[in-house]
Amino acid sequence: MGGPVVIVGASLAGLRAAQAVRVAGHEGDLVIVGAEEHLPYTRPPLSKELLRGDQEAADCALPGADAVPGADWRLGTPAARLDRGAREVVLADGTTIAYNRVILATGCRARTWQGPGAGLDGVFTLRDLGDALALRTALQAGGRLVVVGAGFVGCEVAATAAHRGVHVTVVDVAPHPMLPLGPELGGLMADLHRAHGIDLRLGTGVRALRGPGQVTAVELDDGTSLEADAVLVATGAVPNVEWLADSGLTIDRGVVADATLTSVDDPDVLVAGDLACWPSALAGGAVVRVEHWTNAVEQGRLAGRNALVDDPAQRTPLTSVPTFWSDQHDRKVQAVGLPGAADEITIAEATPDGERLVAIGARDGRLVAAIAFNATKRLGWYRRHLAAGTPPAQVLAEAAADPAALGAAEAPTVAGT
Amino acid sequence: MKVHVDMNLCQSHGECVFAAPDVFDLGDDDVLVWKEDVDESQRAEVEQAVQVCPMAAIRIEG
16 A cells, blocks of 8 residues: 555544554655644643643644654645545645545534524633633633533533632533443532532523623523623534535444444545544444544554555454543543443442542443542553453452452451451 | 653553553552663554553653
């Protein structure tokens, strides 16, 4: 495979794909198209270190982005079309780029507020560097921030802003923050935010944003009106697939691929990152889409490698277990697997104060996830069980008998009673 | 080759431990420990660790 490889999307998945293409020995043309002006950067600090002011934009650069051999970066102009007949990517300015293999990695964008008050000043979303810098400036004045949405981004920004002395209220229709963690762990996250002075309004949606020009209030479905100097809308992300509308590719929110990240419609089209839908062995073959950092790394690497394999039957399937993390206040939440797919989440081990714990998620009697609070090393033990397919009951029994488990040393002993 | 980890950046995500378990490990306090002198045969694993580190804290020399 010596023809041009074109990667559409210049963020983490695109970068890892580009690196993998070169490592795998491709010496031909390598073009990476990005809508943003920047070389790939890392987004997790945008809601934390950068927003706090501990880091600047330059600190978010991804090492190695400027060192992909012979990479032709086309930055600042989004792709507008994929013409599979002509085997070309068409950019918004009309430029065409021929490909032999193309990797789609255009990711997601933040979902915006579409209700009354859309377009008011002081209403933010958080996805890219520009968003983060604008929100940081707004928070410098202190005042009142209302966060709409208690997911990852909403909770992280709430924690960061509260530590900067901003008065923070978080609103969500869900009964607890971080929905995929389930009600028990979600309840513990709610306790944590409230202990840090954050006002949580759960089980209620937002009816309208109010203000003349600049937002001044958020009106809730329950009739409450919250004063606001700034509003962050953190209600999830939307895959950037509109540019593929006339490509003929199967789209189901994201672009549908097989387990090797090859499009189900075209062996010369591969996918990676937030827009990739693929059948996950962990989910029993159900098609999933994962919007997390390590997923973008693993899929970028695999798509890059597989793009150089001419025979689709010889391509390698994705076997890595998804992982993600979130830092809120002094708690590091980490998960492996697919917590959102679990129908039951059970705490397997915990310290007596509940500050550190690991829980497992099961679905139809299969282990599908493990979640840790401040317990990375212990999570590794569960990650191995997840990869091995150990049944949940056996994992719980082994954890209960493991002297290295959290709280094991403090547990009352049976002997002598 | 030598493996360097910037412990001012490391936040103990543990991804490197999975990428290269013979090189990286976490102590019971979740603080990272690692081998500084690593055999060339483990380069691929260590390079994977570099790529999956969310903090970009790992660097290979040589």
